[in-house]
Amino acid sequence: MNAASGVKLVGFGLLTWILPFLISIPLYSPEGEPLYDIFLVKSILLVFSAALGTFLILVYFRDVHARFIWEGALLGGVWLLINWVLDALILLPVSGMDAGTYMAEIGLRYLMIPIIAVGIGYAVEQAVRSATVRRTGV
Known part of the structure; x- marks a missing residue:
């Protein structure tokens, strides 16, 4: 992983926490009541967080060209940790x-992050394999 990828990995992970936090502010009173x-x-x-x-x-994944499942697992793990630590x-x-x-109420929901990331990595891996087979006939 190069420095730019690392910055994007961590920066995007921070956004997955900061933006939902900012969206939540007008939904709660100053006392913290919904x-x-x-x-x-x-x-x-x-729904906002998942989207x-x-x-x-x-x-x-636009900049990922190999090891798609591994990249999904890495991204999922890093973002999961970022969200848990900030919480x-x-x-x-x-x-x-x-x-x-x-x-029970919040933390387990963050497991969606690695699930979605690995799922996308797997889908990309399958698409690349299918395209390679069609191109090479192997």
Whole structure:
């Protein structure tokens, strides 16, 4: 991995946390209470996060030319850690939530990141193999 890829990997990972956090601000009162039905708020944030993450994964893969599944796993692992660490540093102290409650209500949802990233990596790998077979006849 070159420096530019590393910057993109970490930078995009930070965006997967920062943008949903910014979107959530108008959905909560200054006291941290949801201004709308909590299930609506969580659904909005989950759908936005999934769309954003998928888009950023696809953009990241534009510069990947080999080892697609590995790149998906690497990206998924790095972004998962970024999101968990930022939540531990910022969200948990602000919310007063304990680690067990956090994992049950929020933390496990971040497993979507490596699942989607590896899935995209696998799909790209299969597409490249199919194209190679069609081109070479092997």
